[in-house]
Amino acid sequence: MEMNSANVEAVVKQVLESMLSQPVSASAAAPAAGGAIPKTAHVAMLTALEHYDVKEFPMPEVGDGDILVKVEGCGVCGTDAHEFKRDPFGLIPVALGHEGTGEIVKMGKDVKVDSAGKPLKVGDKVVTCMIFKDNPDITMFDLNKQNVGGADVYGLLPDDDIHLNGWFSDYILIRKGSTVFNVSDLDLKSRILIEPCAVLIHAVERAKTTGILRFNSRVVVQGCGPIGLICIAILRTMGIENIVAVDGNQQRLDFAKRMGADNSVNFMNHKGIEALSGAVKEAFGGYEADFAFQCTGSPVAHANIYKFIRNGGGLCELGFFINGGDATINPHFDLCSKEITLVGSWVYTLRDYATTFDFLKRAKAIGLPMDDLITHEFPLEQINEAHVTNLKQEGLKIAIVNK
Numbered sequence: 001m002e003m004n005s006a007n008v009e010a011v012v013k014q015v016l017e018s019m020l021s022q023p024v025s026a027s028a029a030a031p032a033a034g035g036a037i038p039k040t041a042h043v044a045m046l047t048a049l050e051h052y053d054v055k056e057f058p059m060p061e062v063g064d065g066d067i068l069v070k071v072e073g074c075g076v077c078g079t080d081a082h083e084f085k086r087d088p089f090g091l092i093p094v095a096l097g098h099e100g101t102g103e104i105v106k107m108g109k110d111v112k113v114d115s116a117g118k119p120l121k122v123g124d125k126v127v128t129c130m131i132f133k134d135n136p137d138i139t140m141f142d143l144n145k146q147n148v149g150g151a152d153v154y155g156l157l158p159d160d161d162i163h164l165n166g167w168f169s170d171y172i173l174i175r176k177g178s179t180v181f182n183v184s185d186l187d188l189k190s191r192i193l194i195e196p197c198a199v200l201i202h203a204v205e206r207a208k209t210t211g212i213l214r215f216n217s218r219v220v221v222q223g224c225g226p227i228g229l230i231c232i233a234i235l236r237t238m239g240i241e242n243i244v245a246v247d248g249n250q251q252r253l254d255f256a257k258r259m260g261a262d263n264s265v266n267f268m269n270h271k272g273i274e275a276l277s278g279a280v281k282e283a284f285g286g287y288e289a290d291f292a293f294q295c296t297g298s299p300v301a302h303a304n305i306y307k308f309i310r311n312g313g314g315l316c317e318l319g320f321f322i323n324g325g326d327a328t329i330n331p332h333f334d335l336c337s338k339e340i341t342l343v344g345s346w347v348y349t350l351r352d353y354a355t356t357f358d359f360l361k362r363a364k365a366i367g368l369p370m371d372d373l374i375t376h377e378f379p380l381e382q383i384n385e386a387h388v389t390n391l392k393q394e395g396l397k398i399a400i401v402n403k
């Protein structure tokens with residue numbers, strides 16, 4: 001999708017102005033185009049630690065600025081896993097699931113376009129992003145703000161009278177003023193992968209700011225979970241071919257090669273950082289890396305990665321979405337004397353979302369096995385099993401898919 005920022009700004013402002021000037025009236029919603037909307041919806045509500053109940057609620061009224069979406073699927077994210085295990089945000093009872101997508105079945109008369117100005121109609125496929133109820137201009141158009149931390153997101157909202165607040169459900173009500181994108185031109189699996197892919201689009205954009213990541217760079221990707229594998233896919237769509245993947249899981253390293261890594265290094269086969277960095281150098285034909293992406297949540301892995309990078313090289317650290325503890329590095333050897341340029345990356349911007357849609361189309365077009373990242377699909381009723389499977393790290397991306 002082409003996103004012209006000047007146009008987008010104008011359109012969004014226009015939409016917001018019209019929202020603010022017209023009171024919400026529940027009765028004015030346009031009827032669904034096809035298929036009856038059931039009287040009740042089902043929501044997987046985390047009601048206790050490690051326990052979801054699938055609850056039934058009356059289908060809510062659709063206000064003039066609202067969109068009712070029939071949910072097709074939703075990925076299980078690391079954040080859902082944290083909530084399931086420990087509820088660190090104190091949200092229970094909560095309808096989780098933010099990597100979701102579905103089809104518009106009903107929308108209010110005031111809804112005309114998505115957050116990028118693309119027309120919306122019943123039958124279109126959509127995803128949400130962060131919500132900016134209080135000040136939608138923040139982050140999308142404030143170029144000084146680099147990411148969207150602190151904003152609300154469907155799937156992490158507290159429960160309320162409407163209840164349809166998360167994508168682990170069969171229907172979700174997207175409220176007036178929410179960020180929503182029309183992604184009808186992407187297939188279901190691609191749509192489920194949008195949110196994690198946006199994390200890597202942002203990381204690569206951050207990496208590009210160093211000026212070191214180039215067409216023919218040698219790049220190390222450390223950690224081959226979904227995050228590292230998507231990182232490799234993005235580098236491949238950019239034409240970067242000299243990629244070495246590092247992990248301790250051979251199955252994941254094999255997938256990294258299918259995704260486009262040239263070579264791989266299994267750290268289990270190399271004792272000590274000297275041997276490991278030697279193996280990475282060998283995998284590049286005797287060179288150190290120009291650039292490295294750190295995609296594990298391991299402080300040891302953070303400390304190790306400097307040893308793989310050449311003098312004057314670059315590093316993007318994106319592996320710590322949450323606090324994973326301190327890492328020990330030697331500031332003289334690892335940073336100063338090598339003149340490493342280091343960037344951190346966290347979450348994404350709305351602009352990265354639009355780039356992600358293009359990336360997903362390109363990745364498919366050049367034959368990358370993106371679909372295979374979704375290794376397990378569960379129906380909504382088996383959401384507890386889906387989370388247990390996710391915690392066991394038996395697959396890569398686990399998704400709830402409504403049949």
Ligand SMILES: NC(=O)c1ccc[n+]([C@@H]2O[C@H](COP(=O)([O-])OP(=O)(O)OC[C@H]3O[C@@H](n4cnc5c(N)ncnc54)[C@H](O)[C@@H]3O)[C@@H](O)[C@H]2O)c1
Pocket residue numbers: 078199222223224225226227228246247248249252267295296297298300301318319320321322345346347348
């Ligand atoms: N920056 C962000 O906004 C953002 C967003 C989402 C996730 N993340 C972070 O990205 C990280 C990766 O996410 P994921 O879903 O791929 O996780 P994951 O746990 O599935 O994958 C991590 C991989 O790292 C490997 N690994 C562990 N220690 C290693 C080491 N010392 N050297 C090399 N490899 C090692 C593991 O074997 C595993 O395959 C997580 O820690 C998560 O917090 C960051």
Ligand SMILES: [Zn+2]
Pocket residue numbers: 077078079098099195196
């Ligand atoms: Zn997520």
